[in-house]
Amino acid sequence: MDMTTKLIAAAERLFDRHGYMATGMDRLTVAAGMSSRTLYKHAGSKAQLMARVLTERDRRFMARLQVQSVDALFAALEDWVRVEGTRGCLFLRSRAETGGDTPEIAEAVATHKAAFHQRIEEVVATDLGRENPALAEQVLVLLEGATHAAVYRGTDAVSAAKAAAAILMKRART
Amino acid sequence: MDMTTKLIAAAERLFDRHGYMATGMDRLTVAAGMSSRTLYKHAGSKAQLMARVLTERDRRFMARLQVQSVDALFAALEDWVRVEGTRGCLFLRSRAETGGDTPEIAEAVATHKAAFHQRIEEVVATDLGRENPALAEQVLVLLEGATHAAVYRGTDAVSAAKAAAAILMKRART
DNA sequence: TGCAATGTAAAACGTACGTTTTACATAGAT
DNA sequence: ATCTATGTAAAACGTACGTTTTACATTGCA
Numbered sequence A, B: 001m002d003m004t005t006k007l008i009a010a011a012e013r014l015f016d017r018h019g020y021m022a023t024g025m026d027r028l029t030v031a032a033g034m035s036s037r038t039l040y041k042h043a044g045s046k047a048q049l050m051a052r053v054l055t056e057r058d059r060r061f062m063a064r065l066q067v068q069s070v071d072a073l074f075a076a077l078e079d080w081v082r083v084e085g086t087r088g089c090l091f092l093r094s095r096a097e098t099g100g101d102t103p104e105i106a107e108a109v110a111t112h113k114a115a116f117h118q119r120i121e122e123v124v125a126t127d128l129g130r131e132n133p134a135l136a137e138q139v140l141v142l143l144e145g146a147t148h149a150a151v152y153r154g155t156d157a158v159s160a161a162k163a164a165a166a167i168l169m170k171r172a173r174t
Numbered sequence C: 001t002g003c004a005a006t007g008t009a010a011a012a013c014g015t016a017c018g019t020t021t022t023a024c025a026t027a028g029a030t
Numbered sequence D: 001a002t003c004t005a006t007g008t009a010a011a012a013c014g015t016a017c018g019t020t021t022t023a024c025a026t027t028g029c030a
Helices: A003-018 A025-032 A036-043 A046-064 A070-084 A090-097 A103-128 A133-153 A156-173 B003-018 B025-032 B036-043 B046-064 B070-084 B090-097 B103-128 B133-153 B156-173
Strands: none
Touching: A003 A025, A003 A036, A003 A046, A003 A090, A025 A036, A036 A046, A046 A070, A046 A090, A046 A103, A070 A103, A070 A133, A070 A156, A090 A103, A090 B090, A090 B133, A103 A133, A103 A156, A103 B133, A133 A156, A133 B090, A133 B103, A133 B133, A133 B156, A156 B133, A156 B156, B003 B025, B003 B036, B003 B046, B003 B090, B025 B036, B036 B046, B046 B070, B046 B090, B046 B103, B070 B103, B070 B133, B070 B156, B090 B103, B103 B133, B103 B156, B133 B156
């Protein structure tokens, strides 16, 4: 496992569990098992590191959304929260923490959310046999809602969202 | 306008716009127009101030949810985002920023979310004429989803959530 | 054999943090 | 008239921040 990979993995864990601002670089060097000199050689800066974390997370998350149905979309989210836990969306959280004032972070978030939105439109179109942007928007809201409601309602929130989406899809099909 | 009110209003604005951790107390004293001595006399500590901000926000938000129908619930959210903007849920955000490690904040968030959940169950029961916890969970997910999707999708997200809720409610009524 | 490259350990950089303290002004109630 | 409460201004508290630097060890390739 090379240094950059180890660093990004450690950073994602700490940023996600304790927050971006609340995580100091000292704590990060310890968690990543490397000197601050090496850390800065690979990361550039804290903000760049966060951006790299988000890019990597986007890759991992989007890989799970390569499905053919809306139902599978929610099944993928169920898997995701089982593996990653329920701490809300790291993209929105990091943007909010920095007030949108850190360009690297704001850009990584915008890129991810655009891809997320597009992927949902594609899945809805595939599942339905035709495009339906309004329905895709509803599915997006349900996915985002499940992610954030799960923080305090647990996995029930994801099941509820899945059931609601199934009803909306069935209605659109007839 | 007394000092405490002025302080809480200024704190809510800064915490919401720039994040809890990213907002320094110096910046806060300037925004609130008072010395740090006075600020600490009224606030106690930064964490206590955040907790007070959340309690006050809970009061203001919950007051808007004193409605009789699910449709009015989403209309209330539309009004809220029009007035307060779309930066996500300050409760979940502040809990995430502190990793749940700040008791005053974690408690204020838990209290609010419990009240929020209960209010939704009540409104669904009123609207439907009978209790329906599963449907209430779906409405909760839609409200939470609208709040967070609106950050990058704008007010369309709220309209989409409202429309989806109307479909779910209609279906439950027959 | 020697020279890049890549790593560690640890101190130092200046700055900014949350909080407390010191010293002083003002105003209303007894 | 004075005491108490409430406020300001500004310095100081110790700590922790993100980042850079200094000095040194290891290793793989020319």
